[in-house]
Amino acid sequence: MTRSGVDLGVLSILPLRASALDSPEAIQEWLNSAGPAERSRQVGAMSKAQIARFVALLDATTGPELLGSIDVDLAARVIRSADLAQAGAFLGAMDSDESAEILRKLGEAKRTAVLAQVDPATAETLRNLLRYAPNSVAAHMLPELFTIDGALSAAAAEDAVREQANQMRGKIRAGGYIYVTDVDRQLIGVVGFRDLVLAEPDQPVHELIDDHPVSVRSSHDAENAAQLLVDHDLTALPVVDERGKLLGVLTADAAADILEREATEDAERQGGSAPLEVPYLRASPIRLWRKRIVWLLVLFVAEAYTGTVLRAFEDELEAVVALAFFIPLLIGTGGNTGTQITTTLVRAMATGQMRFRDLPRALLKEMSTGALVAVTMAAAAVVRAWTLGVGAQVTITVSVTVAAIVMWSALVATVLPPLLKKVRVDPAVVSAPMIATIVDGTGLLIYFLIAHLTLPQLAGL
Incomplete structure (x- = not known):
């Protein structure tokens, strides 16, 4: 008690x-x-x-x-x-x-x-x-770190590190590194604690250092810097100004927090909502409404053109009523195909697995995969059309359209995320609802264009 x-x-x-x-x-x-x-x-x-x-x-x-x-x-x-x-x-x-x-x-x-x-x-x-700007790496860096002169001996460097630790009251968590700088605090190199402790007392520090340390400028994007730290398997990443002056370090803990936060925001954007910025259970209904309604209104306006397409082809629908049976199936297939691709690509880009220069390879890969998916889905469409008894001509129209929409969706979903990243727009905005909206209207256009080519009943319309 x-x-x-x-x-x-x-x-x-x-x-x-x-x-x-x-x-x-x-x-x-x-x-x-x-x-x-x-x-x-x-x-x-x-x-x-x-x-x-x-x-x-x-x-x-x-x-x-x-x-x-x-x-x-x-x-x-x-x-x-x-x-x-x-x-x-x-x-x-x-x-x-x-x-x-x-x-x-x-x-x-x-x-x-x-x-x-x-x-x-x-x-x-x-x-x-x-x-510093909140999204810059400097805004998340730790300024307290160990710095020494490269001309010191290992023993003298250890004394300097102890003195700095006492002055900074144990705040330094530099990830096992000591940074070697000149009189102007320009970053020269990095030496590990272990290397310094195990060195001979009179051995010069400059013989121990890695004189090609990975570093980033203070204005560098925080997410990219965090990914750089992970890619190089570092426990701390030096942050320098435009002249190479050492300002601080991005620690592994801070990098993990940044990447986790960015992954959460990307997931929220992929769902067609703005990031909440607070844990879900503490988000009020008003905050949830504010974060969701803008995207919903944008998607509502964008989706309106689907109705415009249907109205433009109302004569075709009246001539061949069976065409209407397959509209939900076709636009759903296109949206689902695009969602799968964008989710994979956005995550690959967020983790550094793919960059803009990799777009040709990604496009070749996804179009090849899309071709396989298109053939499979076209076969499934043939079975579905047969069960509805709509006739051979409509069956051919639907199966060809499914294949075409899958290929079109694969193209759009593969190209958009890298392009947005290139123009400095978060590719996560290409959300599942957004891809579905883009593919819905264009998919209907493809559907009716193919119908005109395959159905004699539509000749002259």
Whole structure:
């Protein structure tokens, strides 16, 4: 039992509600028991008054630990409920990249007030991070890192690293690397901790370094930088300015968060919705409406041309009523084919498996696959037409149209994502509903054009 009267022994089995805890000790026990997802779920379920009571019990240890483990949007809610001195102490004790992420979620007035409570050196570091565009790698970098002069001996370099660690109060998590710079902080190379420790004490550092380190400019896209870190199997990626001056590093943890967030946003866009930017269960109906309605209206307007196509060919439908039986099947097949391809390509592009220069190979691959799919689906269409007893001529029309629509859908779905990426538009906007909408109307045009070529009843129409 704690002073709060809460039996903490059950925490290892079933985490208690955070809102029920009423002592700093109980909160520490709760943090020891609940994982990041459980912490976010419980704190996110609190009312504003409950969060205020909970935050008042946080201390210099539990406050930063909580903020560093929950999602950024929720961490910002916690900071808003804290008094300014408390908020400043929490953010000042956290890693700079995490603190900057939280500060971006605050309004300008609140952000300025909180920064005034942080020690001047840390506050200046955070202000520098906040100056970068949110989607740039510099906005997510960790400025605290170890730097040494290449002319030092291994023993002297170790002493320099220890001194920097003491000055920065353990904030450095440079991923096992020490960065070698000149007097102007230009990046010269990288040396691993292990290499430095195992070196002879009098061995010069410049003999240990990798003098061709992978690095990125500060304005580089954060997602691309995170993927670069993964591709080169690094634990940290140096970030430099236009002159090669070392500014900080993108850590593996930050890269994982960026890629996870981007994957979530891509998945939401693929479903025909704008990214929620908050966990689903904390999204209000108004937010969900706002994120979905724009796309739905765009798709509604785009889909309207399908009706226009049908109206333009109403004479053909009256002449051969059986043509109408297959409209849902045809447009559904085209949409489904395109959705499969765009989902695969968008993910391949997001993970760096495919770039614009690979478009010819992808097009050849998908058109070849499309041909196989087209033959299979055409055979299935023959069977379906036969079961409806529509006659040989309509059966031929439908089967040929299915094959043509599959090939057309494969072409559109393969070309669009890389083209959008090339013009700096997120290819994830080519959502499943969007592809279906594009293929619906064009598929109907293909259908009726083929019908004119194969059905004598439509001659002259």
